[in-house]
Amino acid sequence: MAITALVLAGVALLLSWVPLVNYLAGVLAVAGLVVGVVALVQARPGRGMAIAGVVVAVVSVGMVLASHAVYARVFTEFAEGFAEGMAAPDDPVPFDEPPFDEPPTDPSPDALAPDEPADGTPAADLTVAFGERFLYEDGLEVTVAAPAPYQPSPYASGVGATGEHVRFAVTITNNTAEEYQPVLFLTSVTSGGAPATEIHDYGSDLARAPLEPVQPGQGVTFEVAYTITDPASVVMEVQASVITHEPFTVTPG
Numbered sequence: 001m002a003i004t005a006l007v008l009a010g011v012a013l014l015l016s017w018v019p020l021v022n023y024l025a026g027v028l029a030v031a032g033l034v035v036g037v038v039a040l041v042q043a044r045p046g047r048g049m050a051i052a053g054v055v056v057a058v059v060s061v062g063m064v065l066a067s068h069a070v071y072a073r074v075f076t077e078f079a080e081g082f083a084e085g086m087a088a089p090d091d092p093v094p095f096d097e098p099p100f101d102e103p104p105t106d107p108s109p110d111a112l113a114p115d116e117p118a119d120g121t122p123a124a125d126l127t128v129a130f131g132e133r134f135l136y137e138d139g140l141e142v143t144v145a146a147p148a149p150y151q152p153s154p155y156a157s158g159v160g161a162t163g164e165h166v167r168f169a170v171t172i173t174n175n176t177a178e179e180y181q182p183v184l185f186l187t188s189v190t191s192g193g194a195p196a197t198e199i200h201d202y203g204s205d206l207a208r209a210p211l212e213p214v215q216p217g218q219g220v221t222f223e224v225a226y227t228i229t230d231p232a233s234v235v236m237e238v239q240a241s242v243i244t245h246e247p248f249t250v251t252p253g
Helices: 002-015 022-042 047-086
Strands: 127-129 133-135 140-144 164-174 186-191 197-199 219-228 234-239 248-251
Touching (some): 002 047, 022 047, 164 234, 186 219
Antiparallel strands (some): 197 219
């Protein structure tokens, strides 16, 4: 059992910084820790190896939690940077091309009508209240529940030094003809007119967005957490996909 504990913990330590696979590393590390403790209680001549297995397993658990926090922070920064890049102004028109199209000589009502929004663009009002459904024109539905109290675990990152910790339940129903990627979902929160701090916590019961796509006709519910200063003035900006969907705003109502 001491040898088994050491092997499990060693494999977990090697896999702890490999993206996606580090979920398996966490399971192996916990298994190695349990087997190592049992071996430590039972073993006599093999206590040294059992102790080594327990130590390596504890280190592996810490490395898995740390890697999850790092990957979450990197993805958030990438998504925010990508969203800012998508919002950059269009390239200037080359000098050898006309700066604008000439107006029609005989405009008709159709010619004067505004351009119709593309799929994924909100149809009308871009603001809803917490608990209300927001419907994109392509059929994607997003509902953000009102903030609820939340206690971060000791392994959480991004926890604000002052303020209240809250969690928001997000429900997405995919009524489109294409699969939806929850990993492209992005939020930002302000409270009391100041930006709130997003919490990434892989050591709690916080339901995180799944990595698997949501198929047409299916739905998914997950949570995001923030440290806020004023619960009465919380405003969240939601972007269902940083690539295909425009952002909308959720307010207390």
